[in-house]
Amino acid sequence: MKHAATPLLCLLAAACATTAENAPSEQVRIPLETLQSLTREMSTDAFQGRAPGTEGERMTIELLAREFQRAGLRPGNNGSWYQNVPLVEITAQGSPTLRVTGGRQPLSFNYRRDMVAGSYRVQPRVSFANSDVVFVGYGVNAPERGWNDYAGLDVRGKTVIILVNDPDWQTQGTQGTFGGRSMTYYGRWTYKYEEAARQGAAAAFIVHQTEPASYGWNVVENSWTGPQHHLDRAGGNMDQTVANGWLTNEAARQLFAAAGQDFDSLAASAARPGFRAVPFTGLKASMEIESEIQRQQSRNVIGILPGRTRPNEYLLYTAHWDHLGLCARGRPDEICNGATDNATGTSALVALAQTHARRRPERSIVFIAVTAEESGLLGSRYYAENPVYPLARTVAGINMDSLNMAGATRDFVAIGAGKSQLDGMLMPILERRGVRLSPDPSPEAGYYFRSDQFSFARLGVPFLYGRGGEDLVNGGPAAGRAWSQEYRANRYHQPADEFLTTWDWAGAINDLEIYYELMTRLANGDDWPNWNEGDEFRAIRDRSRSGR
Structure with a gap:
């Protein structure tokens, strides 16, 4: 763009x-x-x-x-x-909960109200436990643009927290490293999950914000709950993260505060060249998702x-x-x-x-x-x-x-x-x-x-x-x-x-x-x-x- x-x-x-x-x-x-x-x-x-x-x-x-x-x-x-x-239809059963421990207070994020999550993996049960939490800014690895939010970072087995859209989405006009106000593919949620999987993350959660997402939480909730379809590929999508999901803005702020971090200041720094990911030291994330699997x-x-x-x-x-x-x-x-x-x-x-x-x-x-x-x-x-x-x-x-x-x-x-x-x-x-x-x-x-x-x-x-x-x-x-x-x-x-x-x-x-x-x-x-x-x-x- x-x-x-x-x-x-x-x-x-x-x-x-x-x-x-x-x-x-x-x-x-x-x-x-x-x-x-x-x-x-x-x-x-x-x-x-x-x-x-x-x-x-x-x-x-x-x-x-x-x-x-x-x-x-x-x-x-x-x-x-x-x-x-x-296609393979994967339907999360019940109400999975994202639990976070090790911070100023334990957190429990409820399905639909605080977050939505699912798995691309064709398995009836997936889980991750005591996964280190890392804020990776916009989750972009774009060498041709001189930008890598994963530089010097090993996120294998970890839970990454990602901002929606591109680093320069607030720029007026269409000039900038990522097209300014005009979104590139790096800003799409599909890319962010793909890159997190390539980096070996166990889970990836995008922080929902209405303006850069261009839709409200109700759209996320309606689109991400109920049966989810994926192409039925050889290998059962085992190369993907254990879980992908979204956090409400309020849930993300609670998560950042539990790590002793300020959401607004970190989000601002993530938009600047040279940003380096921030490990949320001590925070551990855990989640289990049971799913009904149907091929069709x-x-x-x-x-x-x-x-x-x-x-x-x-x-x-x-x-x-x-x-x-x-x-x-x-x-x-x-x-x-x-x-x-x-x-x-x-x-x-x-x-x-x-x-x-x-x-x-x-x-x-x-x-x-x-x-x-x-x-x-x-x-x-x-x-x-x-x-x-x-x-x-x-x-x-x-x-x-x-x-x-x-x-x-x-x-x-x-x-x-x-x-x-x-x-x-x-x-x-x-x-x-x-x-x-x-x-x-x-x-x-x-x-x-x-x-x-x-x-x-x-x-x-x-x-x-x-x-x-x-x-x-x-x-x-x-x-x-x-x-x-x-x-x-x-x-x-x-x-x-x-x-x-x-x-x-x-x-x-x-x-x-x-x-x-x-x-x-x-x-x-x-x-x-x-x-x-x-x-x-x-x-x-x-x-x-x-x-x-």
């Missing part, structure tokens, strides 16, 4: 010069009735929140296969609509619109069909229906398939509804690592995760702008529509690394992830910000994310028209977009394309 400040108008003169040669020659009409009816259906209680491995999955994937066929697609996986994705096959749903003249060159549309299922057990409404996230994006796959099928493109367009995004991008990662269509022959892609339901906007936000040459191709489309490109209003959230486009980007395929911005035609930026803040606070990953008759679909339609125009240009043209020079994914793409 360090290149996010690059002016987009000067990224690709060649791409910008061909403004209309491959633009759609017909009036684009995205079928609103398809979007509305499918979004409403998939977010009813009958689908039980569309969790992988449930009856809700069966209902969802069968619905999508029928709708793909009706739209004019062909089965996308060697005659089948489905790609099996081997989930499925990606794949349809293809074969190209007329270059069927072996592929464009991808992706959206995740899954959500959190029964995320609030014991409450009046237990179901996280996931209407916005992501029944809207999944319905858009069908609507766009109907639109593209009116005129077959030169290249093939593949439509993939992926599973287990909410569990860590598992379905898209499985496809990217086991592609039906070679990634070296995959031109580019567009991912759709939560459509804009606030209404038409005067601006469009490309998440991760400045990373790939797709930006240059997007600009003339926006200009023709009188829409300006705005910077990401929440760069600290790291959205580019939080949805399925990242699974493909990390293996070199350029992917666009964007949507209408916050400058609403009706209400301006203030109304747009208010809508976004209300959604994140009250509906994101909560039972309240339900189909609303008050939604304004104009913004979603506008965004889908933009996706359609970009995809049509790519599908009927000769472009092979790449990542911009210096981007972390450029070398991967170059190697992939050189061997095609």
